[in-house]
Amino acid sequence: MAVATFQQLKDRLHDPVAGAQFAAAFADGYFAVAFAATPKSEVDQLVFDALVKVKIIDPDGPVYTIARVLKVTPAKARSMLFQHQLRNDDSDLDQAVLRTLSQAKFSVDDKRLSFGVESPLIRSAIEARLKTVGVFSDISLSGEILRVPTNQLGTFVRAFMSGERAEALSKKLKGVANDKGFVDALNKFGKDVAADLAKDATKEVAQEALGSLLGWIAEAASGGVGVGELADVVSNYLPQG
Structure with a gap:
């Protein structure tokens, strides 16, 4: 110990x-x-x-x-x-990023999802990927705080998943059969959750849904197709097949 x-x-x-x-x-x-x-x-x-x-x-x-x-x-x-x-560290850094985010304490308002990322290696991996991909003008990493616009959740997550794992995750999302659909579904999820977080009546449910989805994504990133089903509360936000 x-x-x-x-x-x-x-x-x-x-x-x-x-x-x-x-x-x-x-x-x-x-x-x-x-x-x-x-x-x-x-x-x-x-x-x-x-x-x-x-x-x-x-x-x-x-x-x-x-x-x-x-x-x-x-x-x-x-x-x-x-x-x-x-x-x-010889682990898959992309997996480590998603795993870290799923376990990190986060806060969310009607526009941004904020994570505390203390590991210097994970912070550097995120920063390097953001610069490499170059499409996240609204995503920022300042000190130990990572801020992701809720409506870009899918775009961000996709940057840290291989094509094979993204495809496996896509198949798990009801009604989403391709990579573009996977990204769009998560972007829409973030946008819808943000809207519910702004309402007192649905804030707690939306917060739970967000935490459940992040954990599920991390499991998918590590375990490929052998992931469990999404919690019912998360499925309410996703396309129905």
């Missing part, structure tokens, strides 16, 4: 088993090159990587917690986390 304070970090490293595991993990990296050839910044990174490897630090936890544990600034913690993710 990951620690939450600097004192807990020291206590864990005093444990014979945890201490030995950390020492071995650090030595593997440090002695991969000639002795004293590693610059201080890289030694710091090796320490960070070793702490993650032995599960003393949780790389998926809040950046503030990592900073507190190591007694460094959030900027320093974020930098080391980014380096760790770049060197050790």
Whole structure:
């Protein structure tokens, strides 16, 4: 279990088993090159990587917690986390983006869906894709907040799905048989949900529908055709076949 304070970090490293595991993990990296050839910044990174490897630090936890544990600034913690993710993450980044968004806390008004995206790797992946595709003039990533216009939800999601997975997802959406229809259906979903969010009587239902759909999309992105059915509340917003 990951620690939450600097004192807990020291206590864990005093444990014979945890201490030995950390020492071995650090030595593997440090002695991969000639002795004293590693610059201080890289030694710091090796320490960070070793702490993650032995599960003393949780790389998926809040950046503030990592900073507190190591007694460094959030900027320093974020930098080391980014380096760790770049060197050790071999997962499908597009899947990771959709998975992260499905699990992130979000807020929504009548125009925009806002996500908190703390992982520096995921933020960089989103930013790079937005620049590569070049069609999201209204979608912004400022600091840790990603804002997507509700009526562009499908356009955004499609940018992070392969053609095969998008086709599989299209078949699951009732009455939608092609990629263009898939995008249009989700764009319409976002627009309709936004309208319902503006009404007190339907706000709670619309919020639930949005959360359910995001989770379902992430499942589809990871599992292909073997995804579960949409919740009934979500289906109410989609074309009926």
